[in-house]
Amino acid sequence: MQEIYFLAMIFLSLCLYYMLKNRLAIFFPSFPGMVRIIGRLADIQKSDLVYDLGSGDGRVLEVFAKKGVECIGIEQNGLLIKAAKKRLKKYKNVRLIHGNIFDQSLSKADVIIAYLSRYATRDLQKKIKKECRKGTRIILVSYRFDGWEPVRMKKWFWLGVRLYVK
Ligand SMILES: C[S@@+](CC[C@H](N)C(=O)[O-])C[C@H]1O[C@@H](n2cnc3c(N)ncnc32)[C@H](O)[C@@H]1O
Secondary structure: OHHHHHHHHHHHHHHHHHHHHOOOOOOOOOOHHHHHHHHHHHOOOOOOEEEEEOOOOOHHHHHHHHOOOEEEEEEOOHHHHHHHHHHHOOOOOEEEEEOOHHHOOOOOOOEEEEOOOHHHHHHHHHHHHHHOOOOOEEEEEOOOOOOOOOOEEEEEOOEEEEEEEO
16 A cells, blocks of 8 residues: 555656646647637638647647648657658648757747746747747737736637737
8 A cells, every 4th residue: 555655656646747847738638629710710820830839749839730821839848749740741731849848939920829837938038029020920829918018818718829910
């Protein structure tokens, strides 16, 4: 009995460490209803360059890939990159980067999609302020930017999906 308790504690500590390490932006996939809202809010144009920050298994990117626009997904988890590559292999307009979003420049982005964590969203806001052009559209799932008013907001049950324009 004590062994099970000990193993459970080790397992929980590892989970906690993993979550803190990622600043709680762990993989939680968008549901189909949320993906549809993101697709609509983006109001995509043919010439847009779309970034999905923390692109997970590529389900959000797929919406934009289908529209034929250039898309870039950045994801730190190698297994999810693999899954996204499999899902998106037929699209030539998608590039997947295995890495940290904070190590990549966002200066060319027209549309940014992010479903991260509160802390990562705060850091992202600073990065966007520094790097992105005026007019860049940013769609945040669940979280919000401090002091910026979203131009549109849609609810998926209790979860807000917000469109900001820099
Ligand atoms: C809540 S999930 C969203 C996944 C996907 N965008 C979706 O909507 O289905 C957050 C994702 O961001 C990734 N992530 C968190 N922080 C990251 C970082 N700094 N760089 C790259 N990816 C990150 C996680 O690994 C996870 O897959």
